[in-house]
Amino acid sequence: MRSYGVIIIGAGASGLVAGICAARRGKSVLILEKQEKSGHKIYATGNGKCNLTNMDMDNLDEKYKVVLGDKDENLEFVSNVLNRFSNSDTIEFFKDLGILTYSRNGYVYPNSNQASSVVKLLLEEARSLKINIINSVRVSRVSIEVVGKREVFKVYSDSETYLSEKLCLACGGKASPVYGTEGDGYDFLKSFNHKLSQIYPGLCPLKIKEEKNILKGWSGTRFYGSICIDGKSEVGEFVLTDYGISGIPVFQMSLQCKELLSNKRIMGSLNFLGDLSVTEREICDFLLDEVKNCKEPLLCDASVLLCGFLNEKIIDAIFKKLGIRGIKVDMLNPDLIKQIVSLIFNYPLEIIDFHGFERAQVTCGGAVLSEINCENMSSKIVDNLYVIGELLDVTGICGGYNLQWAFSTGYLAGCNM
Numbered sequence: 001m002r003s004y005g006v007i008i009i010g011a012g013a014s015g016l017v018a019g020i021c022a023a024r025r026g027k028s029v030l031i032l033e034k035q036e037k038s039g040h041k042i043y044a045t046g047n048g049k050c051n052l053t054n055m056d057m058d059n060l061d062e063k064y065k066v067v068l069g070d071k072d073e074n075l076e077f078v079s080n081v082l083n084r085f086s087n088s089d090t091i092e093f094f095k096d097l098g099i100l101t102y103s104r105n106g107y108v109y110p111n112s113n114q115a116s117s118v119v120k121l122l123l124e125e126a127r128s129l130k131i132n133i134i135n136s137v138r139v140s141r142v143s144i145e146v147v148g149k150r151e152v153f154k155v156y157s158d159s160e161t162y163l164s165e166k167l168c169l170a171c172g173g174k175a176s177p178v179y180g181t182e183g184d185g186y187d188f189l190k191s192f193n194h195k196l197s198q199i200y201p202g203l204c205p206l207k208i209k210e211e212k213n214i215l216k217g218w219s220g221t222r223f224y225g226s227i228c229i230d231g232k233s234e235v236g237e238f239v240l241t242d243y244g245i246s247g248i249p250v251f252q253m254s255l256q257c258k259e260l261l262s263n264k265r266i267m268g269s270l271n272f273l274g275d276l277s278v279t280e281r282e283i284c285d286f287l288l289d290e291v292k293n294c295k296e297p298l299l300c301d302a303s304v305l306l307c308g309f310l311n312e313k314i315i316d317a318i319f320k321k322l323g324i325r326g327i328k329v330d331m332l333n334p335d336l337i338k339q340i341v342s343l344i345f346n347y348p349l350e351i352i353d354f355h356g357f358e359r360a361q362v363t364c365g366g367a368v369l370s371e372i373n374c375e376n377m378s379s380k381i382v383d384n385l386y387v388i389g390e391l392l393d394v395t396g397i398c399g400g401y402n403l404q405w406a407f408s409t410g411y412l413a414g415c416n417m
């Protein structure tokens with residue numbers, strides 16, 4: 001049984017950075033990865049372009065959420081970590097590996113626009129540092145045992161046992177399990193008596209209560225608009241689906257929907273005209289004019305008046321909702337026009353659930369921060385144990401904040417193990 005200075009479970013974003021930093025400091029590093037490929041999830045990030053970090057780190061409380069505990073203390077933890085290894089440190093770190101980056105609206109990407117280049121150069125650095133990465137090995141159990149006179153970690157797979165002085169849990173959460181993240185890390189944490197806050201899917205589509213024929217009809221439709229829940233709004237590109245709503249603004253909003261966990265329903269609304277700077281009044285007046293100018297109101301379909309500025313499937317959904325599908329222009333009286341316009345700007349949403357871990361980009365919740373040292377990610381419960389990345393109770397919004405968190409925590413652990 002070979003013994004290592006450091007064993008890292010998970011060759012994802014945080015594990016690879018931690019391994020590189022530890023090996024640069026002379027540690028013998030073994031990374032165990034259950035997937036055939038290392039960095040499997042990184043390939044999928046930023047739609048295959050890998051949104052590494054973000055230039056905007058102001059107002060961290062809006063960028064990062066923690067589920068449990070004292071909000072100020074947790075925020076201090078997050079800001080301590082990000083001050084020690086910041087977005088510019090990430091950019092420098094990758095520049096050292098040979099990755100040049102650019103930023104668009106603050107979102108930072110590799111200049112290649114290929115997430116694969118990030119994985120390739122991380123793995124090349126790992127190879128040159130002689131880090132031993134073993135793929136297709138699922139760690140099933142971890143323990144601390146006395147071997148000789150020393151306490152060591154024993155890391156078990158189905159066929160092997162590995163020994164190390166230090167153990168780093170970099171197994172990610174439960175989001176998008178197709179990339180290997182099935183929540184194993186939570187069992188390891190529990191076996192070391194670490195407390196976990198409630199975990200649930202984050203940055204994910206949302207299920208809504210809506211008539212089946214409306215959901216079926218609008219499924220696949222994209223539009224640029226906004227969503228509003230509880231006075232908070234998000235603007236961007238949406239996708240309407242056969243279970244509800246998806247797209248980046250919905251992902252961002254999903255982080256505000258924790259109440260769904262206690263079976264509460266959340267009310268909100270969609271504005272289908274988010275990119276037009278027009279008011280309800282202006283659209284009403286526009287339609288009243290169109291009705292007046294219509295040459296054949298008895299023959300002309302009412303939907304024709306709206307299809308110049310609204311997707312036809314959305315018009316269909318609004319007409320279904322009002323029970324006026326197939327009506328002609330002559331039926332469009334001012335009151336009905338007002339009702340139609342009201343639905344264009346404030347389409348009611350009853351959100352009933354998250355669309356699940358399968359479609360989530362991150363996991364909310366995880367190892368509670370009060371049991372971790374923010375300067376090096378070491379456990380306060382078990383000596384020589386480190387916890388990094390998405391396993392911790394920190395969730396970033398879309399925009400590179402989650403990878404930044406993985407890199408920052410990976411760097412701090414790697415330099416200190």
Ligand SMILES: Cc1cc2nc3c(=O)[nH]c(=O)nc-3n(C[C@H](O)[C@H](O)[C@H](O)COP(=O)(O)OP(=O)(O)OC[C@H]3O[C@@H](n4cnc5c(N)ncnc54)[C@H](O)[C@@H]3O)c2cc1C
Nearest residue numbers: 010012013014034045046051139172180389390400402403
């Ligand atoms: C589709 C998608 C797009 C995303 N896009 C972005 C983006 O553009 N920007 C951004 O900031 N964030 C993005 N994220 C989130 C980001 O990818 C994660 O937050 C980040 O990868 C977490 O890093 P991690 O190291 O904690 O875990 P991961 O990168 O998930 O790595 C964990 C690794 O541990 C391995 N593992 C787990 N259990 C075991 C076990 N028992 N034995 C051995 N190995 C194990 C897994 O196979 C996995 O490879 C995206 C996520 C998804 C799903």
